[in-house]
Amino acid sequence: MKANDILNIHNLKRTSCREGIIEIVMIAKQALSENEIRERLAGNYDRSTFYRSFKTLEEHKILHKIIVDNQLVKYALDNTVTHKVEHAHFYCNECNAVQCMNDVPVQKYQLPDGYSDIETEVLIKGRCANCKNQENID
Numbered sequence: 001m002k003a004n005d006i007l008n009i010h011n012l013k014r015t016s017c018r019e020g021i022i023e024i025v026m027i028a029k030q031a032l033s034e035n036e037i038r039e040r041l042a043g044n045y046d047r048s049t050f051y052r053s054f055k056t057l058e059e060h061k062i063l064h065k066i067i068v069d070n071q072l073v074k075y076a077l078d079n080t081v082t083h084k085v086e087h088a089h090f091y092c093n094e095c096n097a098v099q100c101m102n103d104v105p106v107q108k109y110q111l112p113d114g115y116s117d118i119e120t121e122v123l124i125k126g127r128c129a130n131c132k133n134q135e136n137i138d
């Protein structure tokens, strides 16, 4: 799926800024912060253009938000776009990378009577495969 297909599905007008943001998140191997996305975006968009495009994509849930803590928020392409089930996220304590664990589905938790869940977020912290490999080389 291409960036403009995704915009079409959501009935959003194609703009180069929106397409650019989607493409960056699509090819990234890990989730990115808002700043990282802006730094990678080619073309000179002013702050407000970027911000509006970014918010639109977030509101339409094309970008899903991964909150590690209040200092660190990352974004990845949303489940509904990539057609993957709700999945766990992984935070590496060593390199600070945040990744979608697409093969690790979020399980259903049994809640006490009277509680109903809307969404479940699972963030696993540890050491990523990249950092582990690095250790083997040294």
Ligand SMILES: [Zn+2]
Pocket (backbone or CB within 6 Å): 092, 093, 094, 095, 096, 097, 127, 128, 129, 130, 131
């Ligand atoms: Zn790592």
Ligand SMILES: [Zn+2]
Pocket (backbone or CB within 6 Å): 064, 076, 087, 088, 089, 099, 100, 101
């Ligand atoms: Zn994810």
